[in-house]
Every structure is written in structure tokens, then in C-alpha cells.
Amino acid sequence: MTDTTLIAPQRKPHALELAPVFIFLVLALAPVAAAFGPETYLLGLFTRVMVFAIAALALDFICGYGGLVSFGHAAFVGIGAYSVGILSAHGVTDILISLPVALAASAIFAYLTGTVCLRTKSVYFIMITLAFGQMVYFVAGSLAPYGGDDGMTLQVRSTLLGFQPFKNDRVFYYAVLLFLLAAYLACRAIVASRFGRVFRGAKENPVRMATIGYDVFKYQRIAYVIAGMIGGLAGFLLANVVEFVSPAYMSWQRSGELIIMVLFGGIGTLYGAIVGAAAFLLLEDGLGSITENWKLIFGPMLVLIVLFARGGVVGLIERLTGRAGRG
Amino acid sequence: MADPVLQLTNLRKSFGGLVVTDGVTLDIGAGELHAVIGPNGAGKTTLINQISGLLAPDDGAIVFNGTNVTALPSNKRAELGLARSFQITSVLPKFSALENVALAVQARSGSSYKFAGAAAREAELNDPAFAALEEVGLSTRADVLAAHLSHGEKRALELAIALAMQPKLLLLDEPMAGTGHEEGARLVGVLQRLKGRFSMLLVEHDMNAVFALADRISVLTYGRILASGAPAAVRADPAVVTAYLGDELE
Amino acid sequence: MSLSLLFVQTLNGLQFGVLLFLIAAGLTLVFGVMDFINLAHGVQYMLGAYLAVMFYALTGNFLVALVLALAAALVFGLLLEFVVFRHLYERDHLEQVIATFGIIMFLNQGVKVVWGAAPLSLPIPEMLSGTIVLMPGILYPVWRLVIIGSGLGVGLILYLLVTQTRVGMLVRAGATNARIVSALGVDIRRLFMIVFGFGTMLAAFAGVMIAPILSVEPGMGDGVLILAFVVIVIGGIGSMRGAFIAALLIGLVDTLGRSFAIDILRLVMPPSPARTVGPAIASMLIYVLMALVLYFRPAGLFPVRGR
Numbered sequence: 001m002t003d004t005t006l007i008a009p010q011r012k013p014h015a016l017e018l019a020p021v022f023i024f025l026v027l028a029l030a031p032v033a034a035a036f037g038p039e040t041y042l043l044g045l046f047t048r049v050m051v052f053a054i055a056a057l058a059l060d061f062i063c064g065y066g067g068l069v070s071f072g073h074a075a076f077v078g079i080g081a082y083s084v085g086i087l088s089a090h091g092v093t094d095i096l097i098s099l100p101v102a103l104a105a106s107a108i109f110a111y112l113t114g115t116v117c118l119r120t121k122s123v124y125f126i127m128i129t130l131a132f133g134q135m136v137y138f139v140a141g142s143l144a145p146y147g148g149d150d151g152m153t154l155q156v157r158s159t160l161l162g163f164q165p166f167k168n169d170r171v172f173y174y175a176v177l178l179f180l181l182a183a184y185l186a187c188r189a190i191v192a193s194r195f196g197r198v199f200r201g202a203k204e205n206p207v208r209m210a211t212i213g214y215d216v217f218k219y220q221r222i223a224y225v226i227a228g229m230i231g232g233l234a235g236f237l238l239a240n241v242v243e244f245v246s247p248a249y250m251s252w253q254r255s256g257e258l259i260i261m262v263l264f265g266g267i268g269t270l271y272g273a274i275v276g277a278a279a280f281l282l283l284e285d286g287l288g289s290i291t292e293n294w295k296l297i298f299g300p301m302l303v304l305i306v307l308f309a310r311g312g313v314v315g316l317i318e319r320l321t322g323r324a325g326r327g
Numbered sequence: 328m329a330d331p332v333l334q335l336t337n338l339r340k341s342f343g344g345l346v347v348t349d350g351v352t353l354d355i356g357a358g359e360l361h362a363v364i365g366p367n368g369a370g371k372t373t374l375i376n377q378i379s380g381l382l383a384p385d386d387g388a389i390v391f392n393g394t395n396v397t398a399l400p401s402n403k404r405a406e407l408g409l410a411r412s413f414q415i416t417s418v419l420p421k422f423s424a425l426e427n428v429a430l431a432v433q434a435r436s437g438s439s440y441k442f443a444g445a446a447a448r449e450a451e452l453n454d455p456a457f458a459a460l461e462e463v464g465l466s467t468r469a470d471v472l473a474a475h476l477s478h479g480e481k482r483a484l485e486l487a488i489a490l491a492m493q494p495k496l497l498l499l500d501e502p503m504a505g506t507g508h509e510e511g512a513r514l515v516g517v518l519q520r521l522k523g524r525f526s527m528l529l530v531e532h533d534m535n536a537v538f539a540l541a542d543r544i545s546v547l548t549y550g551r552i553l554a555s556g557a558p559a560a561v562r563a564d565p566a567v568v569t570a571y572l573g574d575e576l577e
Numbered sequence: 578m579s580l581s582l583l584f585v586q587t588l589n590g591l592q593f594g595v596l597l598f599l600i601a602a603g604l605t606l607v608f609g610v611m612d613f614i615n616l617a618h619g620v621q622y623m624l625g626a627y628l629a630v631m632f633y634a635l636t637g638n639f640l641v642a643l644v645l646a647l648a649a650a651l652v653f654g655l656l657l658e659f660v661v662f663r664h665l666y667e668r669d670h671l672e673q674v675i676a677t678f679g680i681i682m683f684l685n686q687g688v689k690v691v692w693g694a695a696p697l698s699l700p701i702p703e704m705l706s707g708t709i710v711l712m713p714g715i716l717y718p719v720w721r722l723v724i725i726g727s728g729l730g731v732g733l734i735l736y737l738l739v740t741q742t743r744v745g746m747l748v749r750a751g752a753t754n755a756r757i758v759s760a761l762g763v764d765i766r767r768l769f770m771i772v773f774g775f776g777t778m779l780a781a782f783a784g785v786m787i788a789p790i791l792s793v794e795p796g797m798g799d800g801v802l803i804l805a806f807v808v809i810v811i812g813g814i815g816s817m818r819g820a821f822i823a824a825l826l827i828g829l830v831d832t833l834g835r836s837f838a839i840d841i842l843r844l845v846m847p848p849s850p851a852r853t854v855g856p857a858i859a860s861m862l863i864y865v866l867m868a869l870v871l872y873f874r875p876a877g878l879f880p881v882r883g884r
Binding site: 063069071113116119120121122123124126127128130131132134135138139141142143144145252253256259260263267293295296298299300301302303305306307 | 608614616661664665668670671672674675676678679680681682683684685686687689690799803806807810814853854856857860861864865867868871872875876877
């Protein structure tokens with residue numbers, strides 16, 4: 001026991017350790033601030049930020065800790081969203097049914113595609129996840145009874161035992177915040193757990209892990225399923241935020257944007273994904289309000305970030321505070 | 328004599344036209360330290376890779392502890408108690424020395440399908456890992472990232488990882504490779520202490536180490552076993568002397 | 578499903594495959610030699626088409642427009658390589674994806690600003706317009722045959738370049754093991770630039786050739802890019818032969834799938850669901866194919882890297 005405490009990794013206390021607390025505090029207080037501005041608009045924007053933060057979180061989990069760069073993660077968001085949409089088209093709107101269905105559907109899809117994808121490595125993995133993403137995209141586009149390429153509008157937000165608590169934007173906001181918090185804490189716990197350690201080890205040296213006795217593939221597949229389910233959760237929420245589902249949610253550009261969010265915030269930090277999602281959507285929104293050609297600014301910005309700001313926002317803060325600490 | 332821990336029967340492997348393992352038959356008794364020596368390119372690492380499951384032999388059988396493991400993947404063989412070190416250091420660079428070893432302990436202790444609870448704080452994992460580090464003289468470096476260890480320390484870490492698996496057989500692929508005189512001597516001391524507690528297959532170039540440690544020696548040239556037997560007998564074998572040992576033992 | 582339709586659609590599939598090959602060739606070279614994922618390869622194709630439209634409007638001559646467009650695309654490609662891409666070769670794939678994604682965003686929007694969002698068109702050269710009787714009762718557009726012919730011609734030239742020249746030898750060696758090439762004392766930067774410029778021109782060439790039969794519009798390179806990636810992954814990254822075979826395979830499977838999926842499904846199910854499911858299956862087909870190939874051959878049909 002004394003040994004254990006002696007040899008526990010000694011980490012310097014760092015300003016960044018408080019960052020997640022700070023982030024969630026800001027998110028919890030945002031509705032209060034929004035009340036002083038265009039409330040519906042701001043609440044909607046921040047709810048969207050949190051929804052994409054959940055999806056990006058899942059991606060950071062497999063990408064940052066497992067080295068599995070998925071270029072098809074939007075597929076899970078789409079599957080979650082379509083679960084809500086299709087059920088609702090048949091009159092089933094209760095969250096107690098639609099959420100489990102959304103999670104189960106994404107889990108099954110992740111399990112099946114993961115079985116194929118995880119046989120490949122590096123760029124082949126990137127491309128095959130992309131292929132599966134495209135597959136789902138085209139399937140959704142051909143679902144004529146459910147709107148086809150045009151998508152479909154939801155009649156109501158998800159209900160709970162006959163009540164409509166999420167009709168209220170604020171209640172819905174805090175529900176999404178709770179889901180985000182739960183997803184974040186779950187990912188954090190998993191990363192630190194026995195399972196997470198094996199998963200992280202598989203990123204660093206799969207051959208070594210195999211010769212120690214781990215079937216790396218099985219661990220990666222479980223992690224892939226977990227990430228898929230969290231992506232499905234994001235999709236479930238997204239359908240409720242915009243009250244609309246469409247194949248556009250799962251185009252490869254959306255998957256690319258999720259990767260951007262992860263890299264924006266700082267890969268392999270989990271909370272960085274939240275920062276990244278916020279930065280991405282707020283920038284998009286802000287630049288979009290200045291000029292319709294916001295992509296002319298945003299595109300080069302991405303290049304500059306990759307070239308000059310490695311580690312994303314979190315990395316930047318780390319460097320700044322690190323320097324301040326030493327100076 | 329008790330049943331051998333490892334039995335290789337007529338193992339063959341070739342890459343393209345190049346025959347690298349040419350009908351190797353070999354067994355290792357319980358508690359024995361069996362050294363395999365031979366010139367560079369004799370196929371020693373290829374042999375170890377086949378035993379540990381990283382390469383599939385073209386023909387022949389590998390029986391480990393009574394189980395035919397020829398077709399099993401390396402993780403299954405590890406589960407059965409087959410541990411190896413790598414000639415070219417293969418550790419997890421961004422994990423601390425302790426975590427590297429703790430992962431090996433974890434593979435042996437209970438389930439790894441635990442999704443909560445910080446693994447880094449589990450005494451059940453850390454204590455045996457720490458003991459293994461102590462065994463190879465790395466206990467003071469437990470918290471250092473593997474990437475920051477010196478070359479000799481990494482070699483010792485390789486050994487600690489293998490030990491922590493509580494193996495029935497240790498496959499050591501040139502554990503002393505690239506170490507200095509002092510570090511090498513320290514590693515020989517470690518192996519001396521481990522001898523008898525584990526069955527070992529040792530591939531090594533350092534002849535002083537091999538003749539000091541081995542119970543039996545097999546000489547591998549061009550993928551074939553040229554001679555096999557007690558150190559004194561192998562040393563005296565004229566075929567071995569002409570083919571390989573000659574000048575090294577002058 | 579008549580035989581003549583099958584024949585025509587096979588030719589269409591071949592034409593599509595050839596087009597994909599022109600794009601995939603550059604992509605697989607750049608990827609194979611430099612280990613660089615260039616998502617922006619698709620916008621080079623788009624740019625080729627736009628530049629051809631612009632130069633045609635200025636000169637009124639297709640051939641001149643083609644040459645000028647290729648030259649301009651080459652200059653632009655090399656500029657991009659110099660300013661951005663060469664700083665990305667050493668980075669990991671993730672960062673390459675993001676940065677080149679940014680370039681796509683910029684150029685798609687830039688094209689919209691310069692040439693407008695409305696689709697443009699390029700006329701087929703007078704001499705090569707119209708149709709030709711291939712068999713009794715089967716008419717086929719001459720221009721599509723020109724595309725097939727020029728694509729196969731480029732394929733042959735590429736084959737000769739890669740197998741017969743010193744640069745080709747270096748490219749092959751680079752795709753197998755980049756370290757060997759730099760150990761040979763070759764100026765790897767220059768080799769990269771040559772390969773990159775060449776790939777850019779091939780993509781632009783594809784854009785110019787397809788412009789007369791497709792509408793030239795912003796984002797036209799995105800879909801093709803994904804297909805080109807499917808091609809090089811199925812073929813085995815870095816393998817020219819793999820890219821060629823996979824491109825034709827994808828072109829045929831996609832085109833034939835789209836024309837005959839409903840008919841084939843009607844053999845096993847009633848017409849109405851067949852009409853619903855058919856298009857979905859048709860558009861999924863190539864991705865299913867890719868998944869199958871990678872399941873059985875995780876490094877593509879003609880793996881280059883490794884032992």
C-alpha cells in the first residue's frame with residue numbers, strides 16, 4: 001500500500017486540470033447570460049454546441065486515446081437522428097423508447113462495421129470508415145417514406161411518459177448539458193480504467209500488447225462501439241434540437257468537421273473536444289454573420305492552425321500557462 | 328525427465344526462396360535455460376517469432392506445455408504462459424515503466440473489461456509490477472516514462488514485462504543487445520537469479536554470458552540445428568568450432 | 578434490360594472508370610511516395626474544368642484552352658505545394674486531412690466568388706461532337722469515346738514512365754520504401770514536386786475532358802475525390818496497376834449498378850419495393866465492394882508497401 005502511494009505518478013498541479021470544471025460552469029451559467037440577449041437564438045446555438053461536443057467527445061475518445069482516426073463518425077450521429085425521426089413518423093416519441101433504440105442501432109452498426117474496419121490500419125482505416133459513412137448517407141437519402149434526400153420534419157420533440165418537458169428550451173438545454181456531462185465523465189473514467197489502459201496501450205504498440213496476452217482487436221471493437229453509441233446519443237439530441245432529420249447530417253463533410261473540432265480543441269484531452277466544438281460552431285456562426293463567404297476565411301484558418309498551433313486550443317493554453325509558470 | 332515445456336518438431340519457414348528455418352527440432356525441459364546461438368542471419372529471431380506467434384511456420388509443430396499452439400495467435404500463447412522480450416526494444420514509450428509492467432500484470436490478474444476505477448491506483452496491479460521492476464533493478468525508475476529510460480534500462484524493462492506475466496517459459500531475444508559492459512554484467516546477474524525459477528530460451532551473442540548461464544546450448548546455422556547439448560560438449564564439437572565458435576573462443 | 582443498353586452502359590462505365598483513373602493516378606502517386614493524404618486533389622479536378630471554361634471563353638479554341646488550363650493548373654498546384662503541402666509531409670494523417678479540408682473549403686468558395694454559383698458549361702469541340710454508329714442500332718457519343726481513348730493513352734504513358742524511366746524507378750522505390758530513396762542521395766523534395774505537379778495535371782486533365790458532358794460547378798470535385806480514394810484503397814495505395822484496375826472496376830460496377838439495380842431486383846421482389854430499394858443498393862454498391870475487398874485484403878488488391 002505504501003509502495004502504491006510512493007510510486008503513484010507525480011503530476012504537477014496545472015491550471016488546465018481545472019479547465020473541465022470551468023467549461024461546465026460556463027455551460028451551466030450560459031442560459032442566464034442568454035436571457036439578456038436574443039435568448040431563443042443563443043440557447044439554440046449553445047445547445048447545438050453541446051450536441052456536437054458530445055459527438056466530438058466520442059471521436060476524441062477513439063482517435064486521441066486509441067489512434068483510430070474515423071472519417072465516418074457522422075454516420076453514428078445520423079443513425080441516432082434517424083432513429084428518432086423514423087420512430088416519430090410512426091407516432092413513437094417517448095424518450096424511454098427512442099433513446100434506447102438510437103443507442104442500440106448505433107451500437108449494432110458500430111459492432112458490425114468495426115469488425116470489418118478494425119482489420120485495417122492507418123489510412124486504410126480512415127478510408128474504410130469513410131466508405132461506411134457514405135453507405136449510410138446514401139441509404140438515408142433513398143429512404144423515400146422518410147423524406148429521401150430532403151429529410152423530414154419532426155412533429156414534436158421527444159416526450160417523457162406523455163409529458164413534453166423538452167418543449168421548454170431551457171429544460172432541454174439542461175438535459176443536453178447533463179448528457180454531455182455524463183458522456184464526458186464516462187469517457188474519462190473509461191480512459192483511466194483497466195480497459196482504457198489496454199486500449200491506450202494498443203495505440204502505442206499493438207504487437208507488444210499481443211505478446212503480453214491481449215487480443216487488441218476485441219478491445220478496439222468495444223471502444224469503437226462505445227464511441228458509436230455516444231455518437232448515436234448526439235444524433236438523438238441533434239434531431240431534437242433542430243426538429244428535423246436529413247441525410248446531410250452524415251455526409252463526409254460532417255465527419256470531417258467532427259475531426260476538425262477534435263483537433264481544434266486539442267486531441268486526446270476529451271474536454272478539448274468540447275472547446276473545439278464550441279470554437280468551430282461559434283466561429284462558423286460569427287464569420288457567417290460577417291460575410292456569406294466565411295469559408296474563404298475559415299479554410300485558411302484551418303491550414304494555419306495545423307501549421308502553427310499544434311495541440312489546438314488546449315495546447316495553446318498549455319504552452320502559454322507553462323511559460324507563465326516558469327517565467 | 329519431466330515433460331518438456333516446449334517442443335518444436337521439424338519447424339520450417341521460408342520467405343520467398345530463402346529458407347530461414349529448416350526443420351528445427353528442439354525441446355526445452357522444465358526449469359532449463361536453453362541457449363540458442365549462431366551467426367547473424369542464422370534465423371534466431373525468426374525462430375523466436377514463430378514460437379511467440381508473430382510468424383506462422385510453413386510446416387512443423389510447436390507444442391507448449393502439452394498444448395499444440397502452432398495455429399494460435401500470440402495473445403493466446405501469452406495467456407498460456409509464453410512470454411518474450413524483443414531484440415529491438417518494444418515497450419510502450421508514453422507509459423511509465425511501472426505502467427508498462429502493470430499492463431502485463433493486468434493481463435494475468437482478473438478481467439481487463441473493467442470500465443471504471445482508475446487502473447493506475449490499483450495496488451493489486453502496482454505491487455506485483457513494482458516487484459518485477461525491483462527484480463531487474465529498475466524500482467527507482469518506476470515513474471519515468473519508458474521513452475526517457477536509457478537503453479540498458481529499456482532492456483531491463485523488457486525483462487520486467489516478461490517476468491510480470493509469470494510465464495512458464497521466457498523467450499529472451501538478445502536481452503543484452505546494445506548494452507554496455509556494466510549494464511550487460513548486471514543483466515547477466517539478473518538472469519542468474521532467475522535461472523531455475525523459469526524455463527528460458529535465450530538467444531544471445533555474448534558467448535561469455537551464454538556459457539556462464541546455459542544448461543544446454545543449441546547452435547543454429549542457416550536455419551538448421553548444427554549441434555545441441557551441454558555447454559562443454561558443444562564447445563568441444565569440431566563441427567561447431569569450424570562453423571561458428573572457432574575464433575570467438577580463441 | 579436489352580443487350581444494346583448493356584453495351585452502351587458498359588462503355589459509359591468504362592468512360593467513368595477512365596476518368597476516375599486519371600484522378601486516382603495522381604492521388605495514389607502522391608500518397609504512395611509522400612505518405613500524404615491530399616483531400617484537395619478533387620479541387621484540382623474542379624479547377625481544371627473551370628480554367629478550361631475560362632480559357633475557352635477567351636480563345637474560342639478547345640485545344641488551346643486545354644493546354645492553357647493544364648499549364649495554369651500546374652502552376653497553381655505547384656504554388657499550393659510550395660506554400661502549404663510541403664509543410665505537411667512530415668505531419669500525421671489527421672493533420673493532413675484537416676489542412677487539406679481547409680483548402681477544399683477555401684477553393685470551393687473561391688470558385689463561387691470568382692465564377693459564380695451557377696453551373697457553367699464547355700462545348701464539345703465541333704469535330705468531335707455528335708454520335709457514331711458502333712453497331713447496327715447503337716449510337717454512341719464520339720466525345721465519350723475520346724475520353725476513354727485519352728484515358729487509356731494516359732494510362733499507357735504512365736505505365737511507360739513508371740517502368741522505363743529513372744524518375745519512375747524512384748517513384749516505385751519511394752512507394753515501397755521512402756527511406757531507401759532518400760538514402761540513395763536523391764533530392765527528395767524535387768522528386769516530390771515532380772510527382773505532385775504531374776498528379777495535379779492529370780486531375781486537371783480529367784476535369785477539362787469531363788467538362789463538356791458535365792456541368793461545371795463549385796464542389797464538383799468532392800464526390801469524385803471520395804470515389805478516387807475508394808479506387809486507390811481498393812487498388813492498394815501506391816500501386817498504379819491497382820489504381821487502373823480498381824478505377825475500371827468501380828466505374829463499371831457503379832454505372833451498371835445504377836442502370837440495372839431495379840431490373841435485377843425485380844427478378845426477386847415486386848416492382849414497387851424494387852424501385853425503392855434499387856437506387857439505395859446501387860449507390861451503396863461500390864462501398865460494399867470496398868468493404869469486402871478490405872475485409873479479405875486489408876491492404877488492397879495490389880499491396881505495395883511492406884515486405
